[in-house]
Amino acid sequence: MLIATWNVNSVRAREERLLRWLENHQPDALCLQELKAPEEAFPFDAVREVGYEAAVLGQKTYNGVAILAKTKPEDVELGFGDDIDDPQARCIAATVSGIRLVCVYVPNGSTVDSDKYTYKRLWLDRLVTYIEERELTADPFALLGDYNIIPEARDANRPDEWEGSVLFNPEMRDRFGELLGLGLTDAFRQCRDEDGLYSWWDYRQLGFPKNNGLRIDHILVSADLVERCTDARIDRDERKGQKPSDHAPVLVEIDWP
DNA sequence: ATGGTTGTTCAACAA
Numbered sequence: 001m002l003i004a005t006w007n008v009n010s011v012r013a014r015e016e017r018l019l020r021w022l023e024n025h026q027p028d029a030l031c032l033q034e035l036k037a038p039e040e041a042f043p044f045d046a047v048r049e050v051g052y053e054a055a056v057l058g059q060k061t062y063n064g065v066a067i068l069a070k071t072k073p074e075d076v077e078l079g080f081g082d083d084i085d086d087p088q089a090r091c092i093a094a095t096v097s098g099i100r101l102v103c104v105y106v107p108n109g110s111t112v113d114s115d116k117y118t119y120k121r122l123w124l125d126r127l128v129t130y131i132e133e134r135e136l137t138a139d140p141f142a143l144l145g146d147y148n149i150i151p152e153a154r155d156a157n158r159p160d161e162w163e164g165s166v167l168f169n170p171e172m173r174d175r176f177g178e179l180l181g182l183g184l185t186d187a188f189r190q191c192r193d194e195d196g197l198y199s200w201w202d203y204r205q206l207g208f209p210k211n212n213g214l215r216i217d218h219i220l221v222s223a224d225l226v227e228r229c230t231d232a233r234i235d236r237d238e239r240k241g242q243k244p245s246d247h248a249p250v251l252v253e254i255d256w257p
Numbered sequence: 258a259t260g261g262t263t264g265t266t267c268a269a270c271a272a
Binding site for chain 2: 009010012013034036037060061062108110116148202203204205206207243245246
C-alpha cells in the first residue's frame with residue numbers, strides 16, 4: 001500500500017499536475033493540503049476520471065485539506081470536532097483499507113511573537129487531544145501532512161538560518177517529540193537516514209536549484225505499521241518544470257494488509 | 258539588502 005502527502009498550494013492552479021501525478025504514481029491514498037478553494041470548486045469529476053474518490057474539507061482562499069483514495073474514503077471526519085469554533089479547514093480524517101488516515105495542515109505560525117503562533121500552539125494541543133481521545137495510536141493509523149515543523153537540524157539545508165523561527169525552535173521540536181511520544185514513528189526517517197532530503201523549497205532566491213530546502217511534510221505511523229514500512233521517498237521531480245507547488249510529495253510504501 | 262516568488266483576490270495577505 002502506497003500512501004502519500006502533498007501540499008499542492010492551490011488545487012485549481014495545480015489540477016493538471018495533480019491528475020498527472022496520480023496517474024504516474026498510483027498511490028492508494030493521497031493527502032492534500034492548501035487546496036485554497038471551497039469544496040464546490042474541488043475537481044471531483046476529473047479526479048474520479050483518473051480513478052480516485054475524494055473526501056474534502058474546503059475553504060475559500062486559504063487552507064483546505066482532502067484525502068483521495070482508489071477506494072471511497074470511509075468514516076470521514078471533518079475538523080477536530082472539539083468545542084472550539086474554528087473556521088480554518090486544516091484537518092480531515094478517513095479510513096482507507098483499514099488504516100485510519102488523518103490529514104493535517106498545521107498552522108505556519110508567521111512569527112514567534114504573533115497571534116498566529118499562539119494559534120499554532122493551541123492547534124497542536126488540540127491535535128494531541130484529538131489523537132488521544134480517539135486512541136488512534138492503538139490501531140493502524142497514519143498522520144500525514146504539512147506539519148510546518150523542522151524536526152532536526154539535518155532536516156534543513158541551513159539550520160542556523162531557521163533556528164528560533166516558528167518552524168524550528170525548542171518548543172516546536174518538543175511538540176514533534178510529543179507526537180512521537182504518543183506512539184508514532186517518522187516513517188520517512190525509518191527508511192531514509194541520509195541528509196539533504198527536503199520536501200519544501202522557497203520559490204525565491206533559487207531555493208530549489210540550490211537545494212536550500214526544509215523537510216516539513218511528514219508521515220508518522222503507529223507501531224503496527226512502522227514495522228511494515230518497506231520504502232519511503234520524496235518526489236523532488238514534481239518540484240521541477242512549469243508552475244510546481246513549493247512542496248514536493250512525500251510517499252511511504254507499507255506492506256499492508 | 259526587512260530583499261525575493263507564488264496564489265488568491267483585487268491592495269493585501271499568507272506562505
